Amino acid sequence: MDYRTAGVDVAAGRAFVEQIRPLVQRTQRPEVVGRLGGFAGLCRLPSNYRQPLLVSGTDGVGTKLKLAQTLGRHDTVGIDLVAxxxxxxxxxxxxxxxxxxxxxxxxxxxxxxxxxxxxxxxACEAAGCALLGGETAEMPGFYGEGVYDLAGFCVGVVEADQVLDGSQVQLGDVVLGLASSGLHSNGFSLVRKIVADRQLSWQETPVGDRPLGELCLEPTRLYVQPIRAALKEQIPLHGMAHITGGGLPENLPRCLGHGQSVVVNLNSWPIPPLFQWLGKVGEVSQQELLNTFNMGIGYTVIIPPAAVKDAQNCFERFGIASYEIGTVINGDGTLTFCP
Known part of the structure; x- marks a missing residue:
């Protein structure tokens, strides 16, 4: 017996690394040191930062991977992972x-x-970050045939005196919602249950002329370029929230300051037809939809009222619609909807 007969092909793993080497090289930044294939990746801090702070984040793609593997489409979930x-x-x-x-x-x-x-x-190229390395683990007997899982880890850098921590948010600030590209990467356990329980097909077209499976696999939108552009133009962004699991109610309040809440007008942006269809066919309440999905708003920025037009113009240049969806008020750190 050998490792290969046990289900792990080391030679195939080496060949895979060589196959993806050109992809990795295209993402490199000037700060990257060394080459792909070492035990660790090396990266200098950018030289234009005075007091750099490192920022880290990690996530996966969730059960959206199950849909990708069911449909045999694997070219979008990597974008989701990075985003x-x-x-x-x-x-x-x-x-x-x-x-x-x-x-x-x-x-x-x-x-x-x-x-x-x-x-x-x-996605790394679009976000301007280097794909510094990674790990591929072949685990026969643990994962079934054709099954894979993904996890990602990102490190960023910010000036110490420019960190957005909630203290910049002011009463009366406007919440600007940036449109999502679709479901992004949250709520897929509910989506899959609706489709299974209603005996639906991923190939049918309940919304528009695109198959349901294709609509659901639309990758998570990357907001790096428009937000970095807004910061470069010195548009005063007082707070930001990425609208992921838990929707607006869970994520938007996370960027507020002490003694603040936010009120959101449900009629202030167009809720995409896919979310409306899921609510109707799955008999899902509006509150549950709001607590599960992004409902068409994938990212929010909190800004002074006077900066709204400049911010919207900036985001529009990147093809992203944005809407005035709420206001910061006195409160206990919660979100309320009106009407």
């Missing part, structure tokens, strides 16, 4: 610096995993 991490790091005003991935599978399929890494690398 879930860099969008989090971005909320304190940080610039994403580098990213690492962890891929675990039952059997290493170079074609499938290369498609995943293509998505990871393209």
């Amino acid at each position: 879930m991490c860099v969008n989090d790091v971005l909320t304190c005003g940080a610039e994403p610096l580098f990213f690492l991935d962890y891929i675990a599978c039952g059997h290493l399929s170079a074609n499938i995993l290369t498609a995943v890494v293509v998505g990871i690398a393209s």
